[in-house]
Amino acid sequence: MGSITIKDVATDAGVSTATVSHVINRTRYVSQEMTDRVNSSIMKLKYYPNLLVGSLRSKKSNTIGIVIPSISNETFGALAEGIQKTFFNLNYNIILCNTSYDTELEEKALNTMIMKQADAIILISVADYSNKMKEIQEMGIPVILVDRMYPGVSIDMVRINNFKGEYDVVKYLIDRGHRRIGYVDRKLEQSHSREQRNGYIEALKDRDIPFDPKIVVRAEGHDFNAGVEVAKRLMKLAPDITAVAAYYDIVAVGVMRGLMDLGYSIPDDISVVGFDGMKVTEVTYPRLTTVLTPIDTMVEKVCEVVVKRLEEKSKDSEAIKSFEPVDIVIESELIVRESSK
C-alpha cells in the first residue's frame, strides 16, 4: 500500500529523514525555517508516523495490556474505562482482552500482550498463574494484579478489602439488632470470595453470634434470578431470619424480589444488603444498602503503580526483575439505604 512515510516527507521538504524525525519528536534543535518546511510537508501529505516502527528501536510500544474477565461487567468496565482515560493522557493506548472467566483464554491473552510488546500488563485474573507471572516479569514487563491476590507471589497488587467490606455491613446489621442473618455466597475458588465470606463470619464472631452454616446458601449463578431463587430456598430453610447479606448486588436485588414475592416487606420484615455498589442499587425500590467499591480510587492506585513501574523501567530496564512489590488495599464504603433497618 502506498502509504506516506517519513521519507516522502523528507523528500518533499528537501531535508533528511533525521530532521523530520527530530521535528516531530522535538528531540534536537532544528531551525525555524526547516521546522516550518517539514511541518507544512506533513500537513500537505497528510503524514501519520507509523508508531509501531518506532517501538522497534525504542523498545517501547506505549501500549498497556488489560486482561479482564468481562468488560461488560459494570465494575470491570468502569475500571477499564478509567485506566484507558488516564493512560490516554499519558500517550499510552490500551489493548484489551476479555477472558470470559476462561483460564485458557487468559493465558492466550497474556501471550498476546507479550508479543504485542505491551509496556505493562494489568490483570484481573481467573487463574493462579504464579509461574507465568514470574516469566513475564523476567521479560521486564511489569504486571499489576487487580482485585485478586496470588499469595506468595512477588507481584504488585491493588485490591479491595473484601473482608472488611463484608464485615462492616454485617456488623451494621448486627448493631441494628439483627441476630439471624442469612448469607448468600458463591463458589469459593478465588481468594476474594473466601475473604468476603470470612468478613461475614468474623463479624458474627466478634459479636458472639453463633455461626450457623445452615443459613449460608449458595446462589446458582451471578444474576437476578439466582437471587430470587436463593431467597425462596433460604426462607424455607430458616423462616426466622431477619436479614440477608448477599455477596453481589444483582443477586441481592434478586433476593429482594424473591422475598417480596413471598410476601415479605423490605426492610420491615427482612433487611437485605448487597455488595459492590452497582448502579442498579440506586434505582431499586427500596434502594439497596450495599458496600461500595470506590472505582475511582482503584483506577488511581492502579495507574499510580503502573506509572511508577514504567518510570523505573525507563531508567533501568532490568528494574522489574528485582523490585519490591506493593500491595495496596482499598477500603470499601458502607452505603446505607432503605433496604435495611
Next chain:
Amino acid sequence: MGSITIKDVATDAGVSTATVSHVINRTRYVSQEMTDRVNSSIMKLKYYPNLLVGSLRSKKSNTIGIVIPSISNETFGALAEGIQKTFFNLNYNIILCNTSYDTELEEKALNTMIMKQADAIILISVADYSNKMKEIQEMGIPVILVDRMYPGVSIDMVRINNFKGEYDVVKYLIDRGHRRIGYVDRKLEQSHSREQRNGYIEALKDRDIPFDPKIVVRAEGHDFNAGVEVAKRLMKLAPDITAVAAYYDIVAVGVMRGLMDLGYSIPDDISVVGFDGMKVTEVTYPRLTTVLTPIDTMVEKVCEVVVKRLEEKSKDSEAIKSFEPVDIVIESELIVRESSK
C-alpha cells in the same frame, strides 16, 4: 533490554532465522529434525515473537481500533466485548479508546488508530467527521460506523432502526387504548435521537392522534434522577396522560419512580415504556416494557462487514478506495412486560 529474538533462537538451534520464521509460521517445508530443534529452542529460551515487527513488512498489524463514547455504557460495553471476542478468535486484537462524548478526544483517538496501524476502525461517533472519514478511507483503512449515521458519506454503517423501535412501542401503547402518551426525549443533535422521536410522532400520526408538543419533555440528563424529575414535571403539565414513553431505559426507570412518588400506580394508572433493553429493566418492579437492541446481532453484523473489508483489502490493498458501502439496519424487538398495559 536483552529480550530473546529470532536470532537467539536461530543460533541456539543452529539454523538460520529464515528457518525459524518458517517453522513458526508454517510457511514452507522444514524437515522434521530442524522443526524439532527449532521448537525446543523456542521452548528453552521462552521466545515470543515480536508481532509489531512483523506488521512492518506485512503491512498488517492484526489490530482493530474501537472508538466508542464510553465502555461503561452497558450497550457499548457489550458491543465492544462481543467484537473483541470475535476478533480474538480471528487472531486480531482490539485497541480501545473511550471518547467520553468529546469530539476532540474522538479525533485524537482516530489519529492514534491510524498511527498504530489499525487494520480497520469501528467507530461510534459523537461528531460528524465526514472529511476525516474520507481521509482515513483514502489511507486504505476501512471504517465501520456503528449505531450512527453520516448522511451522504460513503461509509459502511451498521445501525439500529431507532425510528421503527420507537414507532412500534408507541403503536403498541395506542393499540392498548392509550391516547395521551407523553414522550421523554433528549437533545436532538444526533440523527439517532431525531429518528427515535420521529418514530413516536409517526405512530401517533398513523393512528390519527394529534401530536401535542406540550407532552414532549426533555430530560435533564441521561440518568435515573433525570427520569424522576421529568416525570413530575410532565404530570404537572398534563395530568391527563395515561402512558409515558422514554428514550432510554434508565430514564424510564426514573420516570416509574417519579410517578410512584406522586402516588400513581404502574401500570394501572400510567403505563411506562423505555428503550434499549438494558438489564435493569428486568429487575425493576414492575419490570419495564422496552425496545430491545439485539447486541448479538449487531456484533455479528459489524464483524461480518469488517471481515469482509479486511478480506477485500488483503486481496487488493486499494479496494477500500472504491467500495460500495453497506448500510445494515437492525430491527429492534419490542419486549412487553408489566410496566405497561
Next chain:
DNA sequence: AACATTTGCGTAATCGTTTACTATTTGTGG
C-alpha cells in the same frame, strides 16, 4: 553419464523509523 528437477535451507534485502556518528558552517578567544 549428463543434465534437469526437486528438495531443503541459508543469505541478505526490506519494512519505516530512531539515533549515533559525522560533516559543514559559523562564531570566538588568543
Next chain:
DNA sequence: CCACAAATAGTAAACGATTACGCAAATGTT
C-alpha cells in the same frame, strides 16, 4: 589568523521480523 567550540543538519546503522532469491545436495530422466 588559527584552533577550537557551538550550531545545524545529513548519513547510515540499527531495531526484529519476513521473504525473494540463490545455492547445494539429492533425486529423476534419458
